[in-house]
Amino acid sequence: MARKSHVQTTINGETVEFLCESRQSLLEVLRDELHLTGAKEGCNNGNCGACSVILDGRLVNSCLVLGVETEGKSVETIEGLAEPDQLHPIQNAFLENAALQCGICTPGFIMSAKALLESNPNPTEHEIRYWLAGNLCRCTGYDKIVKAVMDVAKASA
Amino acid sequence: MPTPYFKKMPTVVIPPLMRKLTDGEENITIPGTTIREVISNLDDRYPGMKERLCEEYRLKPGIAVYINGLLTRGSILDRVDTDAEIHFLPAISGGVAAPPD
Amino acid sequence: MDEKKEYKVIGTRPIRHDGVDKVTGRALYGADVQMAGLLHGRVLRSPHAHARIISIDTSRAEAYPGVKGVVTAADLPEAEDRIADLGEGAVNLKYLCDNILASDKALYKGHAVAAVAATSPHIAEEACQLIDVEYEVLEPVLEVRQAMESDAPLLHDSIRTTSMGETADEPSNVASHIQHKLGDPDKGFEEADITVERDFVTGTVHQGYIEPHNATAQFNQDGHLTIWCSTQGAFTVREQVAEILQYPVSKIKVIPMEIGGGFGGKISVYIKPVAALLAKKTGKPVKVLMSRTDVFEGTGPTPASYIRVKMGATNDGKITAAEAYLAFEAGAYPGSPVGPGAMCIFAPYSIENVVIDGYDVVVNKPKTAPYRAPGAPNAAFGSESVLDEIAEKLGIDPLEIRLLNAAKEGDRRADGPVHPRIGFVETVEAAKSHPHYTAPNGKKHHGRGVASGYWFNIGLESSVTINVNADGTINLIEGSTDIGGTRSSIAMQAAEVLGIPAESVNPSVVDTNSVGYTAVTGGSRTTYATGYAAYEAAQDVKRQMIGRAAKLWEVEEANVQFADGVFSSINGKEEEISFRDLCSHLGQTGGPIVGSGTVNPGGAGGAYATHLVDVAVDEETGKVEILRYTAIQDAGRAIHPSYVEGQIQGGAVQGIGWALNEEYIYNDEGAMTNASFLDYRMPTCLDLPMIDAVIIEVPNPGHPYGVRGVGEVPIVPPLPAIANAIYDAIGVRMTELPMSPDRLLKAMGKI
Amino acid sequence: MQDFGYVAAKTVSEAVTLLDEKGQTARILAGGTDLIVQVREARRDVDLMIDIKSIPEVNVLDYNADTGLTLGAAVECYKVYAVDEICNAYPGLIDATKIIGGTAIQGRAGVGGNLCNASPAADCIPPLIVLNATAVIAGPNGERELPVEQFCTGPGQTALENGEMLVSMKIPAPASNSSSFYLRFIPRNEMDIAVVGAGASVTLDDAKQTIVSARISLGAVAPTPLFAEEASALLAGREVSDAAIDEAAAAAQAIARPISDMRGTAEQRTHLVGVLTRRALNGAIQRI
Structure with missing residues (x-):
């Protein structure tokens, strides 16, 4: 059996400790060890963005990060976005714009949109499409997703 | 063959690949109040028809019945009006073409 | 039905009921199932496209630390060579079982051969590599026309071509031949002033849902099997698993988790029976997940096809005859969607003389599965391209020629039935008057194309139960898995009946033990049929509530009426009570109210769409850019317009992907070389403009609110619309899909 | 996925020592976006991943x-x-x-x-x-x-x-009157691997009329990215003109020896080398 390492990291502001094998990705650790199943596996090789999380302030595919690499780092996931009594504005915009159908890509898109708006609060439609190109959606045709992100940007402008 | 009691009778549109059995006839007027009766009466007139369309209590897999243009669940118990138009077609359900037997 | 009726809930855009769960990551999908003692299953797949399985030795895998169980086809009950009626269609049981775990032959690369349950997914995966399978590699056949040759390698000795119940003598890869015929095609072509005939080839494409297949199974000591999974239909999972395991449906409970897309691809079962076998063998719950490569290689895509279309018209644009030859790849086992393709190909038009021949052909590729209007996009690529060419040669506007020949209520389809009220003409007229169509489009290498499409939609069984709450809300119990917001579109129909807001309905999608039989979420049927069942269940509630009001007021039931959410007495006493207030009196008027509705409606009503697209072609690289896209569709009645638009936009974009880049690319050995999201090349948002979705409402007479299915038809027009736009841009007719850059370069003579 | 060890090296010498000891089955882990996928897909055999991201250099x-x-x-x-x-x-x-x-x-x-x-x-x-x-x-x-x-x-x-x-x-620091450009051809607009890639750097004279020097490089048309030495050399001293750029593009095409695979065909790639070389050179020149 593979040896496990002890890792201490911060997830959604809380200090978290876990044991994991070197070969376990951050996505596997989040889902299987910590039961944070909001990040989804769509392709497991960085091509769909369903597992997007924010690592030390930067958007990453959690399937392409090893769990052991997160020692001492800070991870933000979809579960940490909403306040206890209210949704994040991006979450509201997705609901109001009907920007989801099956919903499997939604957590990844929302994390990706959050990272975008933090680095560029006022993106053009093209900038939004460029930034979100790493997130695949097969249901919506992206129309309403792009509009939802534009709405959030407009509201904060 | 039973004597037609009805003034009007259902019409069966024979699928092109089965018209050999009807000597090329496309539209057959035939008595019957259910699909089962219609098939049975068809078979009396054109022997072999029943074998092509039916198993014991149901239509053969892969065959669907439309009554007046509406797809039913394919039950041979479905009732038909005297002016019904009946089509036997390759079955399609759930967006799936059922495979042949 | 009153077409002008104003609705209070229908046509509004409430927040979907499952929305908060889905934007917070709380919604539980199949792969999110966690439980104590859970084992992880992985499947070993054939590396060969066509091979005889000589032997399978699982001993090394079984001995590997952490492995708890290994299964092969030998663990399945002996499959009879008989037809299993699965409600959703009949399937040869042996084929069904062999596709789950190959017994004598592996028929495509990726065909499941064995499976392992272990304490971690990594161990299960490693153990799969320790299973020793001896193969005798056979020559594969990978293309439909080659498979139809008399000297082609045969996949099955047992297949003989059937034609409407008649069976041929010799074995063949052609499983069946169908034909539709109307009028006298020879005479029709003689009457034509112009005839155009072309061949078309389309590639194998995948639904591309983002969530891979998953299944978790638990087999209790008392024989009860529970399966948590992603599926378009929990009841069809139950039926298929019951047939494959030869186990009673009453002992199987299927719990449909949230589903991450399906588009038809999550109707057939693959790993669900495997998870059940592993759970039985190990006595533990087992979760089996597919990788993305497994999904591409081991689940049903929609078929590649070869299509020949011939159409004749008079100089004034009247189509006099049409002929089509459709040969569809079924994959490893019979059952391609050539039937729907043949049914839909000329359905937008009223043509007197038609002949359509369809062939279902097995090849060494995964068994095909439905994909959004299965068969219709392939067929429309041919017919709508040929019609465009006729219009161009006759100098007639492409929308005008469609109007001139448009099918209307009372016209006969080539496959026989007569059209009920349909909205095709309305979509073409809306296209003509849309600003997109009148906008200038004169730039070099920019082109505009139009095309239309038809999908017949289906009804099938649905059941809904409504429990009335004391606070004036209702809990709506349904069996249709919600892939695109149908909880809301179903709930809204019940809310409309009961005069309550959409938010006062709590819809739940439940397991197979907890609701009446409900067919799959597919065939564009859910808002139509399950919505119909919700309407009926709400009517049942309404009737019972009228009884309670009558009891409360001590009047005859006949003297109670209900309108706009208020019950009133119309005779004697002047009484009024709202639905909400009456709900607080249920206890004293007779106890809880449960309403139910079950339907199997026949009047699904066909759906039509007409699309407009502008493209730019990079003449030097062959790359096509979509500049503008307008998709017009008759929705009958849009219950929740946002999600109708979403279906239209999503379908159009899948069609764009199919048209431009998506295809299975095979090497000579029959291995797919692009089985990843990287190389399968589905559109990203950077490849697209906004998709203008225009909803037309021609109410369907077969539904109390006029609903037509909307999910499938939007994928039908994009393929020919884009081909026609490319022709407009560069003067080259593309007849092979996808219209990828290298094919365009070849067609333009650049390489 | 195979099992492997993980070390976060703190210095270059620690990483080098580990690499030296473990041989070919030790791999450096930086971003991991290629390596993790390769190991997961069993395309590379790795016993030890040496994470270098904490090394200052x-x-x-x-x-x-x-x-x-x-x-x-x-x-x-x-x-x-x-x-x-x-x-x-x-x-x-x-x-x-x-x-x-x-x-x-x-x-x-x-x-x-x-x-x-x-x-x-x-x-x-x-x-x-x-x-x-x-x-x-x-x-x-x-x-x-x-x-x-x-x-x-x-x-x-x-x-x-x-x-x-x-x-x-x-x-090196860029020369005055110089710039560079890279583009690739992909069927989509993002999230794809180059069917062909072409890079160019160009230095012009002060009048910006004449090419002082140029370098052209090609991707995905040979087992390794290529430096198109002859194509680059023939631009030196030439007036900026379509003719000169076309000649360079033809020379670049001459050294391409592409294969056909799922991402593109050999003929398509050879054709694209010409197109992309022209676009890369023009792109670099326009940036000056």
Whole structure:
């Protein structure tokens, strides 16, 4: 059996400790060890963005990060976005714009949109499409997703 | 063959690949109040028809019945009006073409 | 039905009921199932496209630390060579079982051969590599026309071509031949002033849902099997698993988790029976997940096809005859969607003389599965391209020629039935008057194309139960898995009946033990049929509530009426009570109210769409850019317009992907070389403009609110619309899909 | 996925010692966007991943208008294009860093990893070649430098000897009146691997009429990214003209020896070399 390492990291502001094998990705650790199943596996090789999380302030595919690499780092996931009594504005915009159908890509898109708006609060439609190109959606045709992100940007402008 | 009691009778549109059995006839007027009766009466007139369309209590897999243009669940118990138009077609359900037997 | 009726809930855009769960990551999908003692299953797949399985030795895998169980086809009950009626269609049981775990032959690369349950997914995966399978590699056949040759390698000795119940003598890869015929095609072509005939080839494409297949199974000591999974239909999972395991449906409970897309691809079962076998063998719950490569290689895509279309018209644009030859790849086992393709190909038009021949052909590729209007996009690529060419040669506007020949209520389809009220003409007229169509489009290498499409939609069984709450809300119990917001579109129909807001309905999608039989979420049927069942269940509630009001007021039931959410007495006493207030009196008027509705409606009503697209072609690289896209569709009645638009936009974009880049690319050995999201090349948002979705409402007479299915038809027009736009841009007719850059370069003579 | 060990090395010498001891089955982990996928798909056998991201030397990102750029091997793409001076000095390299993967990939993947992965289709290698980059390599016997065009030796193969690792890349300061450009052809607009890639750097005279020197590099048309030496040389001293650029494009096509695979056909690739070389050269010239 593979040896496990002890890792201490911060997830959604809380200090978290876990044991994991070197070969376990951050996505596997989040889902299987910590039961944070909001990040989804769509392709497991960085091509769909369903597992997007924010690592030390930067958007990453959690399937392409090893769990052991997160020692001492800070991870933000979809579960940490909403306040206890209210949704994040991006979450509201997705609901109001009907920007989801099956919903499997939604957590990844929302994390990706959050990272975008933090680095560029006022993106053009093209900038939004460029930034979100790493997130695949097969249901919506992206129309309403792009509009939802534009709405959030407009509201904060 | 039973004597037609009805003034009007259902019409069966024979699928092109089965018209050999009807000597090329496309539209057959035939008595019957259910699909089962219609098939049975068809078979009396054109022997072999029943074998092509039916198993014991149901239509053969892969065959669907439309009554007046509406797809039913394919039950041979479905009732038909005297002016019904009946089509036997390759079955399609759930967006799936059922495979042949 | 009153077409002008104003609705209070229908046509509004409430927040979907499952929305908060889905934007917070709380919604539980199949792969999110966690439980104590859970084992992880992985499947070993054939590396060969066509091979005889000589032997399978699982001993090394079984001995590997952490492995708890290994299964092969030998663990399945002996499959009879008989037809299993699965409600959703009949399937040869042996084929069904062999596709789950190959017994004598592996028929495509990726065909499941064995499976392992272990304490971690990594161990299960490693153990799969320790299973020793001896193969005798056979020559594969990978293309439909080659498979139809008399000297082609045969996949099955047992297949003989059937034609409407008649069976041929010799074995063949052609499983069946169908034909539709109307009028006298020879005479029709003689009457034509112009005839155009072309061949078309389309590639194998995948639904591309983002969530891979998953299944978790638990087999209790008392024989009860529970399966948590992603599926378009929990009841069809139950039926298929019951047939494959030869186990009673009453002992199987299927719990449909949230589903991450399906588009038809999550109707057939693959790993669900495997998870059940592993759970039985190990006595533990087992979760089996597919990788993305497994999904591409081991689940049903929609078929590649070869299509020949011939159409004749008079100089004034009247189509006099049409002929089509459709040969569809079924994959490893019979059952391609050539039937729907043949049914839909000329359905937008009223043509007197038609002949359509369809062939279902097995090849060494995964068994095909439905994909959004299965068969219709392939067929429309041919017919709508040929019609465009006729219009161009006759100098007639492409929308005008469609109007001139448009099918209307009372016209006969080539496959026989007569059209009920349909909205095709309305979509073409809306296209003509849309600003997109009148906008200038004169730039070099920019082109505009139009095309239309038809999908017949289906009804099938649905059941809904409504429990009335004391606070004036209702809990709506349904069996249709919600892939695109149908909880809301179903709930809204019940809310409309009961005069309550959409938010006062709590819809739940439940397991197979907890609701009446409900067919799959597919065939564009859910808002139509399950919505119909919700309407009926709400009517049942309404009737019972009228009884309670009558009891409360001590009047005859006949003297109670209900309108706009208020019950009133119309005779004697002047009484009024709202639905909400009456709900607080249920206890004293007779106890809880449960309403139910079950339907199997026949009047699904066909759906039509007409699309407009502008493209730019990079003449030097062959790359096509979509500049503008307008998709017009008759929705009958849009219950929740946002999600109708979403279906239209999503379908159009899948069609764009199919048209431009998506295809299975095979090497000579029959291995797919692009089985990843990287190389399968589905559109990203950077490849697209906004998709203008225009909803037309021609109410369907077969539904109390006029609903037509909307999910499938939007994928039908994009393929020919884009081909026609490319022709407009560069003067080259593309007849092979996808219209990828290298094919365009070849067609333009650049390489 | 196979089991493997993981070490977060703190110094170059620690990493080099481990590499030397473990041999070919030890691999350097930087962004991991190629390596983790390769191990997961059993395309590479790895016993030990040596994470270098805590080593100071591989995180250097230092630009000086006189001496040029030192780009640490583990610096992620997004950090490179966040520095305006670097964007202005080496626009061709920036073109590449902005199209590798998607935004999330650019949060992890770096130019150094792209070089060490040695894919024939790597987007960063043609710009490094046209910008005269050198690779700074540390090994058991100390440091050495190697021009980037000599770094890749085959698909996935590099000139790194046993025990050696890439520490950084050095790019000289750009000459005046010069610029660079990189583009690739992909069927989609993002999230794709180059069917063909082409990079160009051009230096013009003060009148901006005559080409003083040029360098052209091609990706995905040979087992390694190519420096199109003859095509580059024939531009020196020529007036800026379509004719000169067409000649260079034809010379570039002459050295392409592409294969057909799922990403493109050989004929398509050869054709695209001409198109992309012209576009890269024109793009670089327009930026001057």
